Amino acid sequence: MPGFSGRGCGAVLRHCVQACLQSAPLPPSAGLAALVLLLLPHPAHAMHLAEGILPFGWAAGWTLSVLPLLALGVTRLRQRMAQSPLYSPFVAMLAAAVFVVSCMPVPVPIIGTCSHPCGTGLAAVLIGPVMTVLVTFVALLLQALFLAHGGLTTLGADIWSMGVVGGFVGYAIFHALRSVRASLGVAAFAAGMLSDWATYAMTSFELASALHGAQPLGSTLGTLLLSFLPTQLPLGLLEGAFTAGAVVFISRRRPALLKFHALPAAPATP
């Protein structure tokens, strides 16, 4: 998946260069660099901005701006914990599950490589968008600590793209479609797919705003969005199918889990 992180940056940058090749004349030195970048084999594997990719101001800005949402999530968590002792273990397990889900390899048919689902659209369907921000923070921290994907200074930007934008879009789409009586599978598919695409649109914006230099922001953003298309179109569809499959599976095996957001169930305590 796109993002300048670990092995994933290669695929993103190759597509950036591919997009540029189609739109601008090629100087010899840049052509040589482009050839090197295009030939390097990199699976599209990461969704996060790597440590150091954002300048100090942007890293601090994204981090500070996400703090109120995290605080809101903690307040909501505190309220729910008072209602049900199951809630905080469930949020923790969900964060661990999102971490595990985001490590699952998914074959991407068009580009012949593997990627992985974001899982935040699915989390938003289960526990709502505000708690998804918290779950994303924990899952991203786990990925950074266990796998060195992402980083500490880029955590705020990554939470914005995956947790805030991806979570809120997934939640809104799911409930909008359910309110017009769309089936569970269709609503979950659309939520997963659009939350994935929204995540990448936001990632593109974050990268473009930080790295456009003397270029107009719009043209850099357009280039990045175009460069993400070859991977993101199939990946969004796969994420949608994954989310639909997971939600339908849960609705058959544990239907209570889908109502957990509205009414937390209390466990049988001695």
Next chain:
Amino acid sequence: MSRAALRERVAGLDARLKLGGALLSLLVALAGPAPHTASTVAALALLASLAVGERAGVLLRRLGVALFSGLALWALHGLLRPEASGAWRLGLVLGTRVAAGATVFGLLIALTPPWALVGALRAWRVPAPLAEVLALAVRYATVLERAAHTAREAQILRLGYRGVRRGVHSLGALGGLTLVRAFDQAHATAEAMAARGCRGAHLPPPGERP
């Protein structure tokens, strides 16, 4: 002092100290005059990594990401605006920043287990409910990962990933199964917490040193 002894000694340092040092180095690398500060931080972190016996392959991979990012930005600017100068400097700045980030962060996580870093965050007064969620997630991430891995192996044995359509269906089921297991694990954990006297309020902070 041998590399192994030095590594053991650094790994045994207080996690708060290591996390604080790493954050400070990252902030200096990002905020200092580019590319000199970032390249200095990267060089120091690289030397420290070599001193504690990090494998060369791992270090090269970290630096490869930085080289790649810098080259790509240089190429992008060169391609978009071939008449403009200074593209190489932009690439150098980005490359050195990513190199500093990758080497410092890589060194931190190589020498500090995740639970110790979570302990450091708790010691830094992260809100108690969030610290509890973090601690539980760190503890059960590997458990859930193993459960998902076992389920995936069973799916593979049943040819669940033969063909794209079947593979996506199996992946959805695997995701659902992982969440169901997470829910079951949450129930078991909540019951265990209740048996120890917890009634929905956060766990008391641990007495152990992070």
